[in-house]
Amino acid sequence: MKIQPFATEQYYARYEFSTPHLLSVSDCETISIGELLQMANVSLEKMGQVRLGYTESQGNPVLREAVANTYDKVSAEQVIILTSPVEGIYLTLQAMLEPEDEVIVLVPAYDALINVAEHVSRHVQRWEIVPTATGWQLDLDKLAALVNPKTKLIVVNFPHNPTGYLPTRSQFDTIIELARKEGVWLFCDEMYRGLEHGGRPQLPSAADSYERSIVLSGLSKTHGLPGLRAGWLVIPDEEVRQAIINWKHYTTICPAAPTEFLALAALDIGEELAQRSQTLIRQNLQLAETFFAQWQDFFNWRPPIAGSVALVGIDVTSATSYCHHLAQAAGVLLLPATFMGSDDQHVRFGFGRRSFPSALSHYDTYLKQAMAMMG
Ligand SMILES: Cc1ncc(COP(=O)(O)O)c(C=O)c1O
Structure with a gap:
């Protein structure tokens, strides 16, 4: 029996190292x-x-x-x-x-x-x-x-x-x-x-x-x-x-x-490394709360209670097409959740990186411009 494509890893192999604003990765900030x-x-x-x-x-x-x-x-x-x-x-x-x-x-x-x-x-x-x-x-x-x-x-x-x-x-x-x-x-x-x-x-x-x-x-x-x-x-x-x-x-x-x-x-x-990741996730989640409150017509935010990621509903016809477009047009990387067996109206956000605030702010600006263009 042949194995299915590993869609999530194929997607990150394509985008992770060439897309500047990573908003969906599941790992936490690393060290040298x-x-x-x-x-x-x-x-x-x-x-x-x-x-x-x-x-x-x-x-x-x-x-x-x-x-x-x-x-x-x-x-x-x-x-x-x-x-x-x-x-x-x-x-x-x-x-x-x-x-x-x-x-x-x-x-x-x-x-x-x-x-x-x-x-x-x-x-x-x-x-x-x-x-x-x-x-x-x-x-x-x-x-x-x-x-x-x-x-x-x-x-x-x-x-x-x-x-x-x-x-x-x-x-x-x-x-x-x-x-x-x-x-x-x-x-x-x-x-x-x-x-x-x-x-x-x-x-x-x-x-x-x-x-x-x-x-x-x-x-x-x-x-x-x-x-x-x-x-x-x-x-x-x-x-x-x-x-x-x-x-x-x-x-x-x-x-x-x-x-x-x-x-x-x-x-x-x-313990120290885990605390460091937890602190970062908590800080980033606060920003995420504000962001999703502002965009509640576009996203369906269900706050995570543990881990570094959240599954967020999104009001588009295909989250997969949207994510590819977003990576290419705005340099912002979300993950289509269909890869993980969800429907095509959900994306994954990740909160473990130090660059999350600037990536989120970049996405916010992009969304405002995109909405303004749609009138
Ligand atoms: C639930 C889960 N298990 C296992 C792994 C594999 O971890 P690694 O990529 O470090 O091998 C991942 C990576 O994303 C994961 O999310």
């Missing part, structure tokens, strides 16, 4: 290697001593220990260090699924979560997140109806890209109860964990909550280090872990040594 080393109090000389041989396939034990320490009940042996977070999606879905297995995927979703599932399984059920007047909601009755004895895996992502939704603790517990009742595995993408800015408390990790969980995380979003390509899976179950490690030998064999070194330094100051 020098800044990271300085913040973590690690010398450049030590970095220079990193040897560039093959590394341990499952990941450096010291780094795995540091990752495990960010959870409550996880041990180093349950952690697999990846060569990028997105690799973890491919490995997990390949290792877990056979063509006849049923999978439930929360949608909209980061393309890989849907597309790789559909590439491997013939029975992917889409569990849609539901818009409300002021935000988003999970339809747990729908999930209960979808789960059945043939369901192998439920795929979720909390905090959620692209809506910025975060379930309550009781909703999260219900998902786990539903999975446990039928012995279903839960793949929980927690790439945006640590960015709970809307008042709702952080959820426990699925890795600390469910024996049949597979958790994906990494340093790209919350920590603002996407160029490091540092990610990991946490898998309490030994058999599943070994199956995934086997798949990993076919993709990247082992993590990059410089990345492992820097990831260890980053985890040492993980």
